[in-house]
Amino acid sequence: MARTKIAVLISGRGSNLQSLIDAAAEPDFPGEIALVISNRPKAGGLERASKAGISVEVVDHKSFETREDFEAAINHALKTAKVDFICLAGFMRVLTAGFASDWRGRLINIHPSLLPSFEGLHVHERMIQAGVKIAGCTVHFVSADVDSGPIIGQAAVPVLPGDNEEKLAARILEQEHKLYPACLRLLLENKARLLGANVIYDDTVVATGELINPPTN
Ligand code: GAR
Numbered sequence: 001m002a003r004t005k006i007a008v009l010i011s012g013r014g015s016n017l018q019s020l021i022d023a024a025a026e027p028d029f030p031g032e033i034a035l036v037i038s039n040r041p042k043a044g045g046l047e048r049a050s051k052a053g054i055s056v057e058v059v060d061h062k063s064f065e066t067r068e069d070f071e072a073a074i075n076h077a078l079k080t081a082k083v084d085f086i087c088l089a090g091f092m093r094v095l096t097a098g099f100a101s102d103w104r105g106r107l108i109n110i111h112p113s114l115l116p117s118f119e120g121l122h123v124h125e126r127m128i129q130a131g132v133k134i135a136g137c138t139v140h141f142v143s144a145d146v147d148s149g150p151i152i153g154q155a156a157v158p159v160l161p162g163d164n165e166e167k168l169a170a171r172i173l174e175q176e177h178k179l180y181p182a183c184l185r186l187l188l189e190n191k192a193r194l195l196g197a198n199v200i201y202d203d204t205v206v207a208t209g210e211l212i213n214p215p216t217n
Pocket of ligand 1: 010012013014015016017045089090091110111112120147173176
């Protein structure tokens with residue numbers, strides 16, 4: 001069976017891109033990363049893609065007057081590479097409602113919080129300031145609003161005494177690298193799918209375990 005052609009859109013270092021590249025290298029992975037697009041010419045993730053032999057495109061948002069023109073250039077690159085699924089991985093440009101609706105059900109994102117809490121920027125700092133005891137990350141379908149849309153999966157980690165932004169970000173990032181490829185696989189294998197405003201799962205997909213912080217025993 002032909003593997004789904006995926007594009008990963010990045011803006012920075014690309015550690016989540018790397019986790020997707022590594023997952024897609026497994027022989028039974030149901031998708032292949034056909035293209036990596038960065039809106040920043042110097043994004044570290046571009047080198048990771050090239051190293052893995054994946055085509056890269058830089059679509060610099062600064063070269064376009066409008067978001068629509070910027071997205072038209074992205075769409076052109078996606079079409080040329082025959083992409084049928086998009087993963088945003090640290091892509092820090094807001095997409096228009098039109099783009100989100102054109103790619104509805106085929107456009108997903110990862111965000112370093114348990115959405116719908118703490119969308120937007122400076123997430124780790126804001127979580128520490130708010131004193132939350134459990135943090136985490138979310139993979140979700142992209143809808144018109146920033147960091148919103150039907151949730152596909154979440155991973156939780158404790159916030160520990162003495163945590164600063166860096167320590168908490170590192171703890172969450174470790175889970176991001178597990179969660180993103182796992183959610184992508186579920187979607188591509190049709191074990192999770194979008195139904196209206198929600199995501200539904202096969203009976204084989206069952207959660208176990210719990211995280212209580214501070215512990216009760
Ligand atoms: C990741 O933590 C990702 O969750 C976050 O940017 C980082 C990118 O790191 N995304 C967002 O905040 C989206 N709103 P990476 O380039 O190493 O994957």
